[in-house]
Amino acid sequence: MGASNSNKASDPVTSSQASSNAPSAGKQRLYYELRRYQLVDGPQKKLCDAFFQNALIPAANRLEITPVGVFNLTIGQGTPAIYVLLPSASLDALVNLEAHLANDTQYMSAGTPFLSAPAVAPAFQRLESQLMIAFEKIPGIKLPAATATNAARVFELRTYESPSDLDHKRKVEMMQSGEEKIFDKAGFTQVFYGDTLIGGRLPNLTYMLSFESLATRDQHWSAFGTNPDWKTMQANPRYAFEDIVSNISNFILTPAAYSQI
Numbered sequence: 001m002g003a004s005n006s007n008k009a010s011d012p013v014t015s016s017q018a019s020s021n022a023p024s025a026g027k028q029r030l031y032y033e034l035r036r037y038q039l040v041d042g043p044q045k046k047l048c049d050a051f052f053q054n055a056l057i058p059a060a061n062r063l064e065i066t067p068v069g070v071f072n073l074t075i076g077q078g079t080p081a082i083y084v085l086l087p088s089a090s091l092d093a094l095v096n097l098e099a100h101l102a103n104d105t106q107y108m109s110a111g112t113p114f115l116s117a118p119a120v121a122p123a124f125q126r127l128e129s130q131l132m133i134a135f136e137k138i139p140g141i142k143l144p145a146a147t148a149t150n151a152a153r154v155f156e157l158r159t160y161e162s163p164s165d166l167d168h169k170r171k172v173e174m175m176q177s178g179e180e181k182i183f184d185k186a187g188f189t190q191v192f193y194g195d196t197l198i199g200g201r202l203p204n205l206t207y208m209l210s211f212e213s214l215a216t217r218d219q220h221w222s223a224f225g226t227n228p229d230w231k232t233m234q235a236n237p238r239y240a241f242e243d244i245v246s247n248i249s250n251f252i253l254t255p256a257a258y259s260q261i
Contacts, residue, residue, distance in 0.1 A: 033085075
């Protein structure tokens with residue numbers, strides 16, 4: 001994680017805008033595609049890394065899909081797996097991404113080993129994808145400070161499922177109307193918040209936090225859980241009238257050396 005970033009040539013053209021994006025209303029909400037590539041131990045990891053670094057990220061950046069995050073699953077069910085986050089201000093760019101890529105000769109050439117992998121030796125086992133829209137009051141991505149120098153950093157990817165649409169809307173409201181401020185006070189970097197439009201186990205929301213290490217993560221969560229504002233929010237009848245979150249999925253990720261997040 002501390003090695004120099006070998007993908008500087010394809011750094012996102014709007015990375016400075018993304019890194020300075022603070023939660024505020026009035027900004028254009030981003031769309032996110034979050035992919036999970038399920039792998040098996042062996043050559044698939046190397047093949048995927050080469051494809052993401054040399055083909056997918058440069059091509060996505062040419063379509064103004066930026067910054068692209070690539071993360072290895074380090075703690076959580078289903079290792080080995082790689083997560084890829086594709087953010088864009090254009091819904092069309094994400095929905096029609098494969099069609100755009102098919103017309104990109106540089107992408108098709110650089111991605112040949114991955115794209116043409118035979119059935120007896122596939123590049124990955126299975127791909128899952130979800131399409132999200134950023135929260136209205138948290139419309140974009142905030143990059144960890146460590147991303148600029150590719151310093152050590154860890155990410156936590158969390159998905160909250162709700163038992164009904166009403167409960168889901170209340171949880172989205174809760175998170176962007178005070179809960180995110182408590183995360184900030186606790187020391188977390190809040191990378192993104194997404195309301196899932198298309199994907200499994202709906203309704204749900206997904207968000208990503210970042211920290212320097214697992215030790216600092218534990219410290220941040222302790223500070224969050226003991227914050228009096230959190231205790232007050234938890235007791236608010238608007239959110240405490242029933243269990244508005246029915247299941248939480250939690251994964252610890254580390255960025256690939258070439259990740260732009």
